[in-house]
Structure formats: structure tokens, C-alpha cells
Amino acid sequence: MKPNGIPPELLEKYLSGECTDAEKELVEAWYASLQGEPRYLDHLPDAEQDELRHETFGNIRRELNLTEERPVRRLPWHWLAGIAASILVTLGIFLAGNLKTMRLPEVTVKGQKSDPPKALPVTTFENTGKQIVRHRLPDGSVVSMHPKSTIKYRTAFADNKRFVMFSGEGFFDVKKDKTRPFNIASGDMVIRVLGTSFNVKAIESQKKFQVDVVTGSVQVTAAGKAFDRQEVVLKPQQQALFELDSKKLTYKTLPPQTRKELYEPVTIVFEETPLSKVIEQLEKRFNVSIALTNPGLARCGLTANFESQAFPAILEILCTSLEVTYTISDNNITINGEPCE
Structure with a gap:
């Protein structure tokens, strides 16, 4: 199912650079929603994508015969989409609505006086x-x-x-x-x-x-x-x-939870606490599951004072202190290393 069409007057405002940020987002989202091959524009530089976009909208505007003097009409989506599709086929342009083809805003720097931005x-x-x-x-x-x-x-x-x-x-x-x-x-x-x-x-x-x-x-x-x-x-x-x-x-x-998510900070103190007990505390505090590749690591002791720290920071300090590493997949953590002396 395709979204409803944008009003022609909004397209006109976009082309003349008079859109608000919110209106610009809507027009560009509509532009990205048109059917086509999503891989085509991936291979074009940003400048060429921008040129094709404005050429496409310009052709749509000319096809609709939009002028400032004409009263504005709201057109049904199926008719506007048909015009847009015919123009796109003629130009050989395919549009995509995904992260890869979204264009980043231009930011320029000036060089010497004779150099263009x-x-x-x-x-x-x-x-x-x-x-x-x-x-x-x-x-x-x-x-x-x-x-x-x-x-x-x-x-x-x-x-x-x-x-x-x-x-x-x-x-x-x-x-x-x-x-x-x-x-x-x-x-x-x-x-x-x-x-x-x-x-x-x-x-x-x-x-x-x-x-x-x-x-x-x-x-x-x-x-x-x-x-x-x-x-x-x-x-x-x-x-x-x-x-x-x-x-x-x-x-x-969200209702109060006994176990925190990885990104939520907690305060917790360990005093020469065996890693096995540290893991129990962390699993109790956070919504995680922690495993050791070497059971001998469970006897390693940790002393640390974590104040308002999220799980990634705690895990990083723990690994640095015990000279071990970890891997993560979703909320499952595996700690790798040699047993302590």
C-alpha cells in the first residue's frame, strides 16, 4: 500500500526552498517511497543524486503545469504517482527509501579566496x-x-x-x-x-x-x-x-524494573570479590547473561567502585583489571581469558 500523495503546493514550496524542516522531511520521505531498484542510486555521488532529485521534481512540476497564478488543486495519490512513475521511467531514475540513499546535509569549508567552497x-x-x-x-x-x-x-x-x-x-x-x-x-x-x-x-x-x-x-x-x-x-x-x-x-x-537494561546506570561496589560473584551481581542488576570460556576465571578477584555506571563501562573496566576480553551478542556476554595466578 502506497502513502497518500503530497499536495502540489507543498512540492512547489520544496522546489522553491520555502519548506519548513518538517515539510521538507515529508516531501523527501515521499520521494524515497516511490518504487524502484534500491541499488541504483547507491553508486552515484551525492552531487549527482541531488541533481537527479531536482530534475525529477522539476519534470513532475512541469507535468502538473504548476504556476503561481493557477489555483492549487489537491490531486489523488494514484494520479500523481502515475505521473511521477512515467517521468522516472523516461529518465531512467530509480529511487529508494533506505538509509544507504538518504543524503547527508551539505557542509562546506572555504579555501583560498579564489577557491570555491x-x-x-x-x-x-x-x-x-x-x-x-x-x-x-x-x-x-x-x-x-x-x-x-x-x-x-x-x-x-x-x-x-x-x-x-x-x-x-x-x-x-x-x-x-x-x-x-x-x-x-x-x-x-x-x-x-x-x-x-x-x-x-x-x-x-x-x-x-x-x-x-x-x-x-x-x-x-x-x-x-x-x-x-x-x-x-x-x-x-x-x-x-x-x-x-x-x-x-x-x-x-516503562514500569520500574528489577533488572536494568545495558545502557541504564547503576552504583555497585566490589571488594576483592570473586568473578563468579561479580557475574551473579551483574546478572541480577542488568538484563544480561554472562558466561566464562575458562571456568578457572571464576576465582579471579575484583575490587572496584562503580558509581552511576552503565553496563558497557563496567564490563570494560572489569576486563581491563583482570586482563581478559569479552564478546557480546544481543544481551549475551562471553568473557575470555586465562585463570588468575
Whole structure:
């Protein structure tokens, strides 16, 4: 089922650069929803993708014969989609609505006086390992990325907005900057914050994206199947869910839980505590399962004072202290190493 069409006047505003941020998101989401081969644009540079996009919209506008003097008509989706499809076939352009083809905002730097501004390159970081990796962004914000997670961004953020594209699971600790909102795009879901900490789980194979807020507040928006704008504002201990198939965005307040999620901080102290007891405490506090590859590790002792620390930080310090390593898959952790002397 395709979303309803956008009003022609909104398309006209987009082409003339008069859209608000919210209207721009809706038009570009509609643009991404048209059927086609999703791999075609992956091979084009950003500049060519942008040129094709505006050429396509220009042809649609000319086909609709939109002018400022004509009264605006609201057109049914099936008719507008038919025109758009015929233009796309003529041009040989195929569009996709996924993270790979979403275009990052342009950020330019000036060289010498005679040099034209140059667009900053895109940084792509993927956690290909089996541990949680802390990745620092250009503004000092940090994202703790689970295995198989990917983030894309310009090497410097714009003066008025910070924007990244993210897939997988990661915990964002966003540096406060009231003049530059922080935006995260995950498929059809957009998260907007000023400065806060929250967990994003955007794994397409699971058919559901999830946002959990720990501190501050975040705004989550998404376009529904009827192309309506959906929006929720989350506070701490609240969760948003976006279902990929139904395009439905919901939220709920989470009840108090005995066991914390990996990203939620706790305070816990160990005094020469055997690793076997440490594991028992961590499994009791967090929603995790921990196994040892070598049973002799259970006798190793740990002394540490963790104050308001999340599980990844605790695990990293534990492994460093005991000179062991770990691997993680979902909430299952395996600790590897030699027994203590």
C-alpha cells in the first residue's frame, strides 16, 4: 500500500526552498517511497543524486503545469504517482527509501579566496568487531555502538544543525548545544534532541525501531502509511516504538524494573570479590547473561567502585583489571581469558 500523495503546493514550496524542516522531511520521505531498484542510486555521488532529485521534481512540476497564478488543486495519490512513475521511467531514475540513499546535509569549508567552497567528506564508521565500541562525533557527543552498527556524518557539523544517519543499536550521549539541535535519521524515523542520553535500536531485520530515554527529552517523528506526520516527545523512562511494516509510531512509560537494561546506570561496589560473584551481581542488576570460556576465571578477584555506571563501562573496566576480553551478542556476554595466578 502506497502513502497518500503530497499536495502540489507543498512540492512547489520544496522546489522553491520555502519548506519548513518538517515539510521538507515529508516531501523527501515521499520521494524515497516511490518504487524502484534500491541499488541504483547507491553508486552515484551525492552531487549527482541531488541533481537527479531536482530534475525529477522539476519534470513532475512541469507535468502538473504548476504556476503561481493557477489555483492549487489537491490531486489523488494514484494520479500523481502515475505521473511521477512515467517521468522516472523516461529518465531512467530509480529511487529508494533506505538509509544507504538518504543524503547527508551539505557542509562546506572555504579555501583560498579564489577557491570555491568544498563539501566536507562523509565519515562512515561501522563496528565490525564483537564488543561495544565508543565512537566520538565531531561535536564531542559519544555513541556506544553495538556490533554491526553503522553511523554516517560529515566530518564537521553545520552551524545550525548536527545530523547523523544511524543503523543498528547504540547509546547516544549528546553534548548540549541549544543553537544546534542534534538529529538522528534511522530509516523513516527521525530523532531530534538538544542534549541528553538515550538508546536507539534500529535493526531493520527486527521490523521494529526502538528509542529509550535515560536523561533529558527527545522528539521522535515518522511518516505513517497514510503519509501523516507522527510525533512523540519522550521523557526519561519512556520508550518509542516504530513498526516498519505498519509504519505506526507509539510510545509508553516503562514500569520500574528489577533488572536494568545495558545502557541504564547503576552504583555497585566490589571488594576483592570473586568473578563468579561479580557475574551473579551483574546478572541480577542488568538484563544480561554472562558466561566464562575458562571456568578457572571464576576465582579471579575484583575490587572496584562503580558509581552511576552503565553496563558497557563496567564490563570494560572489569576486563581491563583482570586482563581478559569479552564478546557480546544481543544481551549475551562471553568473557575470555586465562585463570588468575
